[in-house]
Amino acid sequence: MKKTSFFISLTSLFFLASCSMFELDNYPAPAETLQGEVVDVATGEPVLTDQGSEGIRVRLIETSWGDNVTPNPDFFCMPDGTFQNTKVFKGRYNVQLDGPFIPLLREDERGVPIADETKDIDIEGVTQVRFEVQPFLNVEWVGEPRVVNGKIQAQVRVTRGVSESEFREKIEPMGGYSNSFQNLIDIQLFVSYSSSVGYRARDERWSNEIKPANGSLNHLLGETVTIESKQTADAPLPSGRIVFIRAAARINYDTPAGSGTRRYNYTDAKEVMVK
Numbered sequence: 001m002k003k004t005s006f007f008i009s010l011t012s013l014f015f016l017a018s019c020s021m022f023e024l025d026n027y028p029a030p031a032e033t034l035q036g037e038v039v040d041v042a043t044g045e046p047v048l049t050d051q052g053s054e055g056i057r058v059r060l061i062e063t064s065w066g067d068n069v070t071p072n073p074d075f076f077c078m079p080d081g082t083f084q085n086t087k088v089f090k091g092r093y094n095v096q097l098d099g100p101f102i103p104l105l106r107e108d109e110r111g112v113p114i115a116d117e118t119k120d121i122d123i124e125g126v127t128q129v130r131f132e133v134q135p136f137l138n139v140e141w142v143g144e145p146r147v148v149n150g151k152i153q154a155q156v157r158v159t160r161g162v163s164e165s166e167f168r169e170k171i172e173p174m175g176g177y178s179n180s181f182q183n184l185i186d187i188q189l190f191v192s193y194s195s196s197v198g199y200r201a202r203d204e205r206w207s208n209e210i211k212p213a214n215g216s217l218n219h220l221l222g223e224t225v226t227i228e229s230k231q232t233a234d235a236p237l238p239s240g241r242i243v244f245i246r247a248a249a250r251i252n253y254d255t256p257a258g259s260g261t262r263r264y265n266y267t268d269a270k271e272v273m274v275k
Helices: 003-026 164-174
Strands: 030-038 057-062 082-088 093-096 105-107 113-116 119-123 126-133 137-141 147-148 149-162 184-192 208-210 225-226 244-251 270-273
Touching: 030 093, 057 082, 093 126, 105 164, 113 164, 119 126, 137 244, 147 225, 149 184, 149 244, 208 225
Parallel strands: 030 126
Antiparallel strands: 030 082, 057 093, 093 119, 105 113, 137 149, 147 149, 149 225, 184 208, 184 244, 244 270
8 A cells, every 4th residue: 555655656746747847848939030230330331251150150148037147059140241040039138249350349368358349139029230340351352253264263352451550459458469360361262153152152173262371461461362263174164154252361360269260251242154
């Protein structure tokens, strides 16, 4: 009899626990939407980016429940510098971005904030947010690309989006400053069948790069630079097909600091008919 009573008690406890578990699963799914855009503070133009972990990272930290909370899963901007997340719980959030621009949250080596340009917002329904940033570089087309001897030939110009003195003024207080941070370390021509062409969506058979012999391409800043796609006998550009190209460049500074991720600033994508 005692064994039977003990078994009934255990069964009841398990049933109650199971009901509690099901109650936890019955909370409404996240259904609020955050839409955002990232623009150059100097021009108002969108900050063009890569689609993926080398692009602009968006981090949401819900502060409705107090400090020291765990961030939501990170997500990334689209190539045109906009972002959207349609699965957010209603609440108050701190929105942080990391990209190829002066960090919005800057701290010294002790973790003491020097500047905080992140945004605290209430997300309910469709909430929109706009970030004005200082991109490291401006990358622009010069003229139109053309196909010459089976190769795509394009001209680009890379300039600083923030002056060397202002970059140093804002980055040096974070600690561990090096003059090499501002070095232009490569210029890329990405080629792909995909209109979302970029570092993550490139065809390595045709994409090409200009890399420095001595660690810096600073002498090319402000100059019109010609860059061609690659071509091999085994992998010629497809005659009669449309491909997409984008140019990109980056400096020797990782964001967030210490992550090792040096993010590209981009041009827009161009469509090229290979003849």
